[in-house]
Amino acid sequence: DIVMTQSPDSLAVSLGARAAINCKSSQSVLYSSNNKNYLAWYQQKPGQPPKLLIYWASTRESGVPDRFSGSGSGTDFTLTISSLQPDDFATYYCQHHNGNFGQGTNLEIK
């Protein structure tokens, strides 16, 4: 099984600032058959199910603001949120498509 590890576990950032969350997989999630990285990012707020933000490591889901971006390839990935808005403070998870999740990163207001 591919193990996903996120860093940091929590992050305090000011409104309007930029946040970066990292995700590392225990083996590559880049599939040579189609040159795609099978990596997704989700946002979860208390009492709600997760919401898909990014898939194929860098493709933004429909309706997701463009301040959210994903990057990386192989085993190392980053979710970047530029110019943090009040609605962005939540917990974020990476996931190998159809597989294990990272442990989550709690994004808090500084």
Next chain:
Amino acid sequence: QVQLVESGGGLVKPGGSLRLSCAASGFTFSDYYMSWIRQAPGKGLEWISYISSSSSHRNYADSVKGRFIISRDNAKNSLYLQMNSLRAEDTAVYYCAKEGMTTLTPTDYWGQGTLVTVSS
């Protein structure tokens, strides 16, 4: 729009069984892989099982393999999770989730979840 509604959660004793159901609507259920994902109170997300559109392919996390069985009824637009030999560590909110049309696609819709509590 896509709707996934879980039911069947509740309080069960250790060693007991429970069957969760998920009613799907708003998409062609029979075309899509489906998953169950759980979240223990105050903890992170844990993928536990997925099933292919035709039920020909199923996969389970090691933590539930041999105890849980995923199934679906495409005629009823329903997904199920039979949970046997339940343990305290199975206590969690269980989410029904829609995947893509093939394996290794992202989870794009989630239900609101149903709480399973395993306690004596």
